[in-house]
Amino acid sequence: MIKARVYRSSQREFECKVIDTGEMVLATAMGKLLKGKDHQIVVGDFVTLEETNEESKYTITEIDKRYGEVFRVIVREASKKVTASNIDLLIITTSVSEPVYKRGIIDRFLVRAFQWNIKPLIVFNKMDEYDPQTFDIKFEQDRLNILGIKSYEMSAIDDSYEKKYLGLGKQELVSELEGKTALFLGQSGVGKSQIITSLSNKKFELKTGGVGRWGKGTHTTSWSEIIDLEKFLVVDSPGVRSLSLEDLPCEDFISYFPDLVDMSVQCKFQNCSHMENAKGCAFRENLDPDKYSDALALSRLDSFIRIYDELSQTPEWANRITGKRN
Ligand SMILES: Nc1nc2c(ncn2[C@@H]2O[C@H](COP(=O)(O)OP(=O)(O)O)[C@@H](O)[C@H]2O)c(=O)[nH]1
Ligand SMILES: [Mg+2]
Ligand SMILES: [Zn+2]
Structure with a gap:
């Protein structure tokens, strides 16, 4: 059993670095690994190789369980595209x-x-x-x-x-x-x-x-x-490379600002905008912009509001928003 890591990929061929020897080899993949959303081989994958009859040719037979995946969500298919x-x-x-x-x-x-x-x-x-x-x-x-x-x-x-x-x-x-x-x-x-x-x-x-x-x-x-x-x-x-975030879920978007979550659940209204004049907003009631530590938190809140509002304008979000921000 040869363990390797995928360093480069094209549609059908993968350049892999063999873990034990450090050698770079070319491999193709077993059909089942090329099909289906969850089975695409990506750069960074740790894989198992098998030698084929062809000289210095290998086949990827298995992909190890991944961590640290970089992906975008494909909203329509409710799946993710890992890169x-x-x-x-x-x-x-x-x-x-x-x-x-x-x-x-x-x-x-x-x-x-x-x-x-x-x-x-x-x-x-x-x-x-x-x-x-x-x-x-x-x-x-x-x-x-x-x-x-x-x-x-x-x-x-x-x-x-x-x-x-x-x-x-x-x-x-x-x-x-x-x-x-x-x-x-x-x-x-x-x-x-x-x-x-x-x-x-x-x-x-x-x-x-x-x-x-x-x-x-x-x-x-x-x-x-x-x-x-x-x-x-x-x-x-x-x-x-893209900065766009519209593939993210609009429900509980604040969970991507983990430092804001605890306070946001204390807002009086579930769909609180957290804007400066929002009624019963825990951030606005508890935080003092003139206090250094509060100003730090408010600067994060400011980013949240801007990003949320910008995403609300996108067609991807417009028909999905339920009104629940926190
Ligand atoms: N003054 C200054 N210029 C830098 C520094 N790092 C990069 N640059 C210049 O900024 C420009 C863009 O750098 P580059 O590495 O291509 O940016 P990238 O697009 O993020 O990869 C180049 O002209 C660099 O010479 C730095 O630390 N100081
Ligand atoms: Mg560059
Ligand atoms: Zn609020």
């Missing part, structure tokens, strides 16, 4: 200069992290250009701390950059990544490719400033793949 699996860490990347920092984008990606049940961490990149006048990075770290999420600061273009604000920098990030499989999320231009180059000590120079496939020209790839950076693995998946 990568066995992901240990989501590295949500943001820039502190250009593109300008928007906390709402982090909160959006965090919704996915909670949906996928994959541990997130935040990288504040381009710290060489950080201007404390524009926003208070310590506040941003503190509001993520409520959720137990760590924030790291770095300058991917400057290896001599020393951490100044958050207590966690490149060295700590490298230790966190050791032996893991990570997926980078973040807007185009925030420095994902540059960070990967920097974390690999320039052993892997990825193309920066371009959209599309890392290091391999500017066309967009339709396939996911694992990039082996020796100390850790990175998954490049075109399926996760």
Whole structure:
């Protein structure tokens, strides 16, 4: 029995890394594994291979139980489309200069992290250009701390950059990544490719400033793949570039903001909008915007309201909303 991991996939063929030997081999899959929604083989899968009669050809006979699945929900079919699996860490990347920092984008990606049940961490990149006048990075770290999420600061273009604000920098990030499989999320231009180059000590120079496939020209790839950076693995998946969240269920949407759930059940009305003037809203009655710790929670509530209202405008949500937010 040969154990392997899928590193690259096309429609019918899979490049797999044999666990014991580290050898890359090409495999096809048994028919039953290609059919049905639950049996699609994806990048990141741990699989069992069997040798075929053909020279250096293998067949995937089994897929191991997965954890850390990256997926979108296909609402019409009530199923999910998985694009990568066995992901240990989501590295949500943001820039502190250009593109300008928007906390709402982090909160959006965090919704996915909670949906996928994959541990997130935040990288504040381009710290060489950080201007404390524009926003208070310590506040941003503190509001993520409520959720137990760590924030790291770095300058991917400057290896001599020393951490100044958050207590966690490149060295700590490298230790966190050791032996893991990570997926980078973040807007185009925030420095994902540059960070990967920097974390690999320039052993892997990825193309920066371009959209599309890392290091391999500017066309967009339709396939996911694992990039082996020796100390850790990175998954490049075109399926996760979209920021849209309309495939998420509108019922109990607040459960994707776990830090807000306890208070939301104390609101007088089940369909409370949690807006500033909402009657009987527990957030508005209990939290004081002038108090630092309350302001942190209110900033999360603000993101929830914005995302919820934006999703309410989408056709996907419009006919599904039942009026129950919490
Ligand atoms: N000043 C500064 N520029 C950076 C930093 N990291 C990346 N960049 C630049 O930002 C641009 C986008 O970086 P890239 O890695 O391609 O972003 P991606 O789209 O997220 O992969 C490139 O021009 C990089 O040189 C950084 O730490 N500081
Ligand atoms: Mg890039
Ligand atoms: Zn409320």
